[in-house]
Amino acid sequence: MTDRAPHTTPLPVADAPVISVEHLTTHYGEMRVLNDVSLSVRPGEVMVIMGASGSGKSTLLYHLLGLLPPTSGTVRILDNDIAELSQPDLTKLRCRMGVAFQGGALFSSMTVGENIMLPLQEHTDLDEATMRIMVRMKMEVVNLAGAEERMPAQLSGGMTKRAALARAIAMDPSILFCDEPSAGLDPIVASAIDRLILDLRAAFGMTVVVVTHELESAFAIADRICVIDRGEVLIVDTVDNVRACPDRRVQDLLNRRVQVPEIDPDAYLERLTGDLL
Numbered sequence: 001m002t003d004r005a006p007h008t009t010p011l012p013v014a015d016a017p018v019i020s021v022e023h024l025t026t027h028y029g030e031m032r033v034l035n036d037v038s039l040s041v042r043p044g045e046v047m048v049i050m051g052a053s054g055s056g057k058s059t060l061l062y063h064l065l066g067l068l069p070p071t072s073g074t075v076r077i078l079d080n081d082i083a084e085l086s087q088p089d090l091t092k093l094r095c096r097m098g099v100a101f102q103g104g105a106l107f108s109s110m111t112v113g114e115n116i117m118l119p120l121q122e123h124t125d126l127d128e129a130t131m132r133i134m135v136r137m138k139m140e141v142v143n144l145a146g147a148e149e150r151m152p153a154q155l156s157g158g159m160t161k162r163a164a165l166a167r168a169i170a171m172d173p174s175i176l177f178c179d180e181p182s183a184g185l186d187p188i189v190a191s192a193i194d195r196l197i198l199d200l201r202a203a204f205g206m207t208v209v210v211v212t213h214e215l216e217s218a219f220a221i222a223d224r225i226c227v228i229d230r231g232e233v234l235i236v237d238t239v240d241n242v243r244a245c246p247d248r249r250v251q252d253l254l255n256r257r258v259q260v261p262e263i264d265p266d267a268y269l270e271r272l273t274g275d276l277l
């Protein structure tokens with residue numbers, strides 16, 4: 001027997017985490033959206049954050065990107081406590097993180113090439129010719145060679161995701177965040193995007209964090225999966241261990257069963273019958 005916490009594979013001591021979230025709690029006004037969330041992401045791993053709609057995945061992602069301060073708890077990224085960073089230091093740290101936003105979030109008035117060049121223009125002193133070469137390289141890596149001059153509206157769904165990934169890796173980030181990378185795509189295109197994410201990880205040695213509610217995609221790419229339900233982490237573990245997890249809420253999510261709130265049978269009966277009994 002090991003001394004591991006239930007449903008959690010411990011982090012080997014040698015692997016200092018790239019991301020470390022400890023006891024993170026977040027409120028939107030009166031509503032608690034994340035409750036005592038703890039999570040470590042190891043260098044080079046693909047961590048998938050999975051949960052039903054409204055479970056708090058995006059909120060957790062905003063914390064990891066330093067866009068939202070914790071109500072309590074800490075978020076450390078690449079050895080920086082996000083809450084303690086000055087704005088310039090946060091900007092510097094963000095240059096080491098690439099984000100492929102849900103839906104691509106490409107600027108519609110710019111060509112695809114200009115979209116991908118944008119982070120380089122904003123955060124480097126590289127000359128135009130060098131930036132063009134870098135853009136072309138990144139577009140080749142994501143299989144979009146030759147599409148530099150197209151406008152975002154002229155791209156298919158899969159191409160838009162590829163362009164978003166190219167922009168996310170424009171600065172050679174240490175961590176790549178992908179928000180719902182395969183949502184809205186047909187299964188074949190979605191699985192090509194999954195493969196691309198794994199290829200990018202292999203090519204650039206990045207740590208990858210993917211937020212998704214697509215089970216197939218999560219199982220295909222994750223080294224470990226973090227399952228969130230109503231703001232709480234239910235399990236952080238390998239695909240096999242998540243699949244075998246006995247927790248009913250995890251199994252409900254995997255089997256896509258509708259979550260029915262727990263009810264007290266006596267209170268329920270009383271509500272139905274009122275004063276009749």
Ligand SMILES: Nc1ncnc2c1ncn2[C@@H]1O[C@H](COP(=O)(O)OP(=O)(O)OP(=O)(O)O)[C@@H](O)[C@H]1O
Nearest residue numbers: 028031033051052053054055056057058059060213
């Ligand atoms: N800015 C906000 N103000 C108030 N409540 C919010 C805000 N953003 C999200 N919420 C609420 O917080 C909860 C978690 O939302 P969040 O977007 O993090 O979930 P999610 O798992 O990413 O959902 P989805 O998969 O639908 O995007 C939801 O109940 C949502 O309505």
